[in-house]
Amino acid sequence: MSDDATGRTGRAGGNAPGKPWGGRFREQTAAAVERFSASVHFDRALAHHDIRGSLAHARMLRKAGLLSAEEEAALVAGLERIEAELADGSFALDPALEDIHMNVESRLRELVGDAAGRLHTGRSRNDQVATDLLLYLRDAARAAERGLHELRRVLQLRAAEHLDTVLPGYTHLQRAQPVRLAHHWLAFVEMFGRDAERFRDLRGRLRLSPLGSGALAGSTLPLDREFTARELGFDAPTRNSMDAVASRDAGLEFLAATAIASVQLSRLAEELVLWSTAEFGFVELADAYATGSSLMPQKKNPDVPELVRGKAGRTIGNLVTLLTVMKGLPLTYNRDLQEDKEPIFDSATTLRDCLEVTSGAIATLRVDTARMRDAAQDPMLLATDLAEALVREGVAFREAHEAVGRVVGHCVEKDLDLRALSREDLRAFHGAFPAAAGELLSLERALEERALPGGTARATVAAALERAELEIRASLEALDAEGPA
Ligand code: ARG
Secondary structure: OOHHHHHHOOOOOOOOOOOOOHHHOOOOOOHHHHHHHOOHHHHHHHHHHHHHHHHHHHHHHHHOOOOOHHHHHHHHHHHHHHHHHHHHOOOOOOHHHOOHHHHHHHHHHHHHHHHHHHHOOOOOHHHHHHHHHHHHHHHHHHHHHHHHHHHHHHHHHHHHHOOOOEEEEEEOOEEEEEEEHHHHHHHHHHHHHHHHHHHHHHHHOOOEEOOOOOOOOOOOOOOOHHHHHHHOOOOEEOOOHHHHHHOOHHHHHHHHHHHHHHHHHHHHHHHHHHHOOOOOOOEEOOHHHOEOOOOOOOOOEOHHHHHHHHHHHHHHHHHHHHHHHHOOOOOOOOHHHHHHHHHHHHHHHHHHHHHHHHHHHHHOOEEOHHHHHHHHOOHHHHHHHHHHHHHHOOOOHHHHHHHHHHHHHHHHHHOOOHHHOOHHHHHOOOOOOOOOHHHHOOHHHHHHOOOOOOOOOHHHHHHHHHHHHHHHHHHHHHHHHOOOO
8 A cells, every 4th residue: 555545545444544445444455455456557548437427426416415516616626637637647546546436536535625525425436337338338339430431431442443353252262253343342341331330239229327326226315317317428327226237238249349340350351461462462562551571571561461360369359258257247246347348448449450550551552453353364253154144045053053064174174265165165065055155255244244233243333332432421420420529
């Protein structure tokens, strides 16, 4: 226990000096326990939200007649001062005071004296921390939503540049059918759009304020929970005080949405890694988004997408951490719940950083359109179309597939270009082939004939680009309209 902490909290602490709960204690806390249980080195991330919550609580206490106007004014001024100290870095956090809540309260006592002791009226750290966390999650989910839409905008812009860039689409990482690069990247625009929606949905469930739930059973004091709920931007108070202090499913949902988004990001990252190999040679990362080797002077390494791929391990781990912490916890608050914070903060910043560097890497990526087209020229990518030509002649698809399979086998064996086969060559495999392969098959036809909704035909993709552009713009505008975070 530092003297500083003792001095700060004045009378509080009884024989466990410095502790607001020290009254019934006869001995000091062991140093190892203080280190073990302190959370202020990470829950300082809640400082801003904690002060917001305290400001709302102070105003409410005054309205409820539990504070005088002078006390309220002193508390508000003190809290605002602490907010400024946090912003300019002059607020010194003391681990002996356990967490951010007690650090703020202790500093408040230094600043405003006895009035500080009234701020905790009708409030427990249990409802306080639950409230802070929801406020934090609201901001973090909104930031994630915005970051995802910003990445979507970058992908949409790059896709629009590459409406006529053709590359093989893959299944099993084997060349499958030709697609437009725009179509390929718009797939990620869809994926990240759903990720953004998950955060938005979550925000829609962060609407009830835990403040006023007390330690677990509410309060005997005439608190105005409706008032604090509104002050903090919630719709209403939570409906059950025990649920309010015991639940962390909003955190779990945030971690799940973050893990899913990270996993989807890691797939885009993996393609950047693969595509920038000499073997693919489809893209080159800008120097600003690549790194060199300390040993091999020729190397340009895709560390940025590799790290994005690797970070998915962290965010998945964070989800599993909190699921495991929560499993089997009896109601209501248990100190285990303090373990919710590091995974949540870590996932929030990890996703934010991944989105930022991925947006930058995609925005600056050099695309080798000739290499892509060369790879897409592989005539075998048109084999399905040959089978579908037979289907148009009335042949059952299974029968057509089998016949074209034999044609392909023949071409592989004799090292022939599928497109070079004459009508007669083809008819040796099935009597219904209507024309020479060269007349039935081409890369352009393969793309253009896929004009169903969701397909890779030029007009279809052009329309999809336009729809994506409008939708992303509307999403970003809706976020802007919510005002500053
Ligand atoms: N630091 C604590 C947490 O994060 C705050 C709540 C402490 N409550 C308590 N009953 N010890 O969970």
